[in-house]
Amino acid sequence: MARAIGRAEPNAQQFVTVLQRATGGLGKWWYPRFPHRRAVMFRRIVYAFVIVDVLLTSFAVGWHGELPGELYQPLLIGRILPLPVPTPLSLYVIKAALLVASALALTRRMPRLYGIAVFVLYLEWMIVNFSYGKVDHDRFALLIALAALPTVPLGDLHDEDPDEAGGWALRCVQVAVVLTYFLAAYAKLRFGGIEWLNGSTLVRAILRRGTSVADPLIGYPPLLIGAQYLIVAFELASPFLLVKGRMGRALLWAAFAFHAGVYATLRLSFIPHLVCLLAFFPLERVRPPPSITKVGARFRTAAAQKHRTAHRSPDRA
Amino acid sequence: MLRPQARGHYPRKGAAYAKATNQPLAPGGRTSPPYTPGGPAKRGRLVRNLATALVLAGAIAGSVWGDDDDFPFAPFRMYSTTTSPSGSVRTPHFEGATASGTKLRIDTEELGLRTAEVLGQMERFRRDPGLLGRLAQTYDPRTADSRLVELSLVQGIHSLRGGRPSGYSEEVVSVWRER
Known part of the structure; x- marks a missing residue:
């Protein structure tokens, strides 16, 4: 009996050690020490994009307010909360608030408060968008980005020190991007079955929203079936996006090529998702063009001078 | 030199920080924030870990058992149904x-x-x-x-x-x- 326990002890210890090491490794992986500037640059891109998105790419959400209320089919989250039936006024207010909150989030004041405001408003904007009979999956990563970015404490823009809080936020976005692809492959298996691969889903897509580039392809079903195999292969390989080095980079460019192809043939832009793909890039190396930096510096010098003049002490005057 | 550990990730900058860390105040009234090793504080990490686990579980559960209705944890199902070649x-x-x-x-x-x-x-x-x-x-x-x-x-x-x-x-x- 005692022997059995004696034998079991080292095994249990080994198991605990292995578990501790695995947890430690996972901890390090989830909190990569990316330069702080990378998170700051990504944050700027995301909030600037929300403004562009609300005005240009998802402006059609605003149309929903004009629709008869009966067409509003609230999602589970909309029924639980419960969110009101959209009206032109309510959507106008959400849109304006989203624009203001994103603009304020771009300034460096109260990043957490404005970041949370943008997340909540954008989530509602999307709930409205998806409550009329169709739910898209191209905004999952952006929603994760908007949820994670307010947790990043803002230091100096030029701070290239490793920042684990920023690293965590960026890692979350990267994982969300990968999940978007990988779980899309799973959804094809779940809803379409293995026959999806040899089916005519791309023919359907082209007949519904094909561009002049795509229309001639409809006469070549084997080509489209080949494309379907490639799509699923890419989606299944997407976890390799998280691998450092050549493999990760190749897959990243494959992702951009895939979306360029999809846009050219089906006018499906996936722009919110593309913005999140930028989380894989060393954004800290992006420097604004000198002209912008010069204008900014001139503006700051002028502002500082004005401040000094206004607060000049009487004995110096 | 041992510096007092600031709470959180990046310590607050400015006069109070300079005084606490015995640093000269930089021009403009700001000190550059030294990086505090360890990243987010313990509680911050715990909250982040929990949030990560919850969202991952939500996304996976939504994909396996959920439907469109469960947005934001809906399955990723754009173009996921099969059109038969003779349909x-x-x-x-x-x-x-x-x-x-x-x-x-x-x-x-x-x-x-x-x-x-x-x-x-x-x-x-x-x-x-x-x-x-x-x-x-x-x-x-x-x-x-x-x-x-x-x-x-x-x-x-x-x-x-x-x-x-x-x-x-x-x-x-x-x-x-x-x-």
Whole structure:
């Protein structure tokens, strides 16, 4: 009996050690020490994009307010909360608030408060968008980005020190991007079955929203079936996006090529998702063009001078 | 030199920080924040770990058992259903008649709905033509004469053979007429 326990002890210890090491490794992986500037640059891109998105790419959400209320089919989250039936006024207010909150989030004041405001408003904007009979999956990563970015404490823009809080936020976005692809492959298996691969889903897509580039392809079903195999292969390989080095980079460019192809043939832009793909890039190396930096510096010098003049002490005057 | 550990990730900058860390105050009243090893504080990490686990679990559970209704944890199902190579593809549009008798072909977007949304609510339109009437009221007429007095939802049906389109027909799903 005692022997059995004696034998079991080292095994249990080994198991605990292995578990501790695995947890430690996972901890390090989830909190990569990316330069702080990378998170700051990504944050700027995301909030600037929300403004562009609300005005240009998802402006059609605003149309929903004009629709008869009966067409509003609230999602589970909309029924639980419960969110009101959209009206032109309510959507106008959400849109304006989203624009203001994103603009304020771009300034460096109260990043957490404005970041949370943008997340909540954008989530509602999307709930409205998806409550009329169709739910898209191209905004999952952006929603994760908007949820994670307010947790990043803002230091100096030029701070290239490793920042684990920023690293965590960026890692979350990267994982969300990968999940978007990988779980899309799973959804094809779940809803379409293995026959999806040899089916005519791309023919359907082209007949519904094909561009002049795509229309001639409809006469070549084997080509489209080949494309379907490639799509699923890419989606299944997407976890390799998280691998450092050549493999990760190749897959990243494959992702951009895939979306360029999809846009050219089906006018499906996936722009919110593309913005999140930028989380894989060393954004800290992006420097604004000198002209912008010069204008900014001139503006700051002028502002500082004005401040000094206004607060000049009487004995110096 | 041992510096006092600041709470959180990046310590607050400014006069108070400079005093606490015995540093000279930089021009402009700011000190550069030294990086505090360890990243986010312990509680911050715990909250982040929990949030990560919850969202991951939500996304995976939504994909395995959930449906569109569970957004933001819905399955990632755009273009996930299979169209049989010998099946058919349905493309909806509206057809309307104005008060002056002009017949119009109206794309779904002109009535504020995406094609996929019309497909998603097709059965409701079929059951309740009155919905088309309410939708017709949202159509923006340029003049009183171009007001819609009739609106039908039509499905174009492209039949496929061997994965190629082989024919086209139309089905009127639902019709509303002003009384």
